[in-house]
Amino acid sequence: MAKKTIAVVGATGAQGGGLVRAILADASGEFAARALTRDVSSEKAKALAKLGVEVVAANIDEPASVRSAFEGAYGAFCVTAFWEHFSPEKEAAQARAMARAAKEAGVKHVVWSTLEDTRKWVPLTDARMPTLQGKYKVPHFDAKGEANGAFTELGVPTTFLNTSFYWDNLIHFGMGPKKGPDGKLAFVLPMGDKKLPGIAAEDIGRCALGVFKRGKEFVGRTVGVAGEQPTCGQMAAALTKALGREVRYNDVPPDVFRGFGFPGAQEIGNMFQFYRDFEADCCAARSVEVSRSLNPRLQTFDAWLAANASRIPLE
Numbered sequence: 001m002a003k004k005t006i007a008v009v010g011a012t013g014a015q016g017g018g019l020v021r022a023i024l025a026d027a028s029g030e031f032a033a034r035a036l037t038r039d040v041s042s043e044k045a046k047a048l049a050k051l052g053v054e055v056v057a058a059n060i061d062e063p064a065s066v067r068s069a070f071e072g073a074y075g076a077f078c079v080t081a082f083w084e085h086f087s088p089e090k091e092a093a094q095a096r097a098m099a100r101a102a103k104e105a106g107v108k109h110v111v112w113s114t115l116e117d118t119r120k121w122v123p124l125t126d127a128r129m130p131t132l133q134g135k136y137k138v139p140h141f142d143a144k145g146e147a148n149g150a151f152t153e154l155g156v157p158t159t160f161l162n163t164s165f166y167w168d169n170l171i172h173f174g175m176g177p178k179k180g181p182d183g184k185l186a187f188v189l190p191m192g193d194k195k196l197p198g199i200a201a202e203d204i205g206r207c208a209l210g211v212f213k214r215g216k217e218f219v220g221r222t223v224g225v226a227g228e229q230p231t232c233g234q235m236a237a238a239l240t241k242a243l244g245r246e247v248r249y250n251d252v253p254p255d256v257f258r259g260f261g262f263p264g265a266q267e268i269g270n271m272f273q274f275y276r277d278f279e280a281d282c283c284a285a286r287s288v289e290v291s292r293s294l295n296p297r298l299q300t301f302d303a304w305l306a307a308n309a310s311r312i313p314l315e
């Protein structure tokens with residue numbers, strides 16, 4: 001039987017890349033990946049082509065290119081790259097372009113990588129956290145949650161995939177333990193004693209493949225994914241064990257975290273406060289059990305650390 005093509009936005013990135021690798025590793029051979037990229041000549045795009053993946057040029061800022069890239073595909077994985085531009089409006093426009101392209105191309109199943117619109121929990125009038133960019137609490141969450149409507153309004157058969165905090169942020173996003181003035185390592189987050197649903201970025205794409213495989217069961221549904229839901233104290237203990245050096249969890253108030261001054265500090269402070277203040281809802285929305293049923297290789301934090309702790313910069 002001919003393989004069903006899944007057009008993968010972000011195929012050269014973390015989430016989409018995980019999906020492409022999961023499709024290639026899937027013994028059933030049910031699907032073939034079509035990788036979308038703005039630059040087919042980049043090293044990452046060429047590496048995908050070398051693995052036998054169909055690589056096509058498309059830019060989600062240019063709707064016609066997405067429409068062509070989705071043509072003939074059974075499925076589409078849609079993701080946006082907020083941290084490239086920090087613009088919720090741009091993210092929303094990109095989501096609309098992907099939804100429209102999927103509709104016009106007759107795609108049978110879209111998996112849209114999304115997050116909660118936090119304003120349903122923290123309205124703009126709620127002063128516990130600052131309003132950002134005029135009308136958001138956590139712009140990269142809110143814009144994605146609001147953009148869910150682009151898919152539903154057009155009647156696109158969609159699964160809304162709520163993702164979680166990548167543990168890879170400890171490597172790539174400067175969120176690993178830092179040496180304090182006393183020379184000791186501290187893991188600094190404004191999470192109190194609450195649980196933070198987290199995941200190995202690679203596992204998101206593997207879970208997305210599980211959603212595509214179970215097809216109709218998940219169309220029209222929201223599914224959240226997490227590898228584990230440790231507290232930050234538990235994460236510090238796991239880091240201590242994996243690194244062989246003491247790592248302390250330093251709980252700071254969200255206002256202090258927002259004042260750290262790195263690009264996006266306010267937004268990320270709001271995001272952690274959302275996870276902290278609405279722990280029960282955030283955890284319930286991201287079942288580890290469901291995630292494992294979609295992806296039997298799902299990693300725990302300890303398993304992720306066993307493979308990746310040596311890559312965490314500690315200075």
Ligand SMILES: NC(=O)c1ccc[n+]([C@@H]2O[C@H](COP(=O)([O-])OP(=O)(O)OC[C@H]3O[C@@H](n4cnc5c(N)ncnc54)[C@H](OP(=O)(O)O)[C@@H]3O)[C@@H](O)[C@H]2O)c1
Binds near residue numbers: 058060165167
């Ligand atoms: N970090 C976290 O903890 C976390 C947790 C949950 C959700 N998220 C969300 O994850 C999203 C990013 O996903 P990721 O981590 O998989 O991305 P990533 O690794 O940063 O890679 C970005 C991908 O997006 C593609 N891309 C960017 N702009 C594009 C455009 N205009 N047209 C076509 N493709 C474009 C890039 O492809 P080319 O460069 O090849 O074109 C690349 O493959 C963000 O929106 C973020 O909010 C992050």
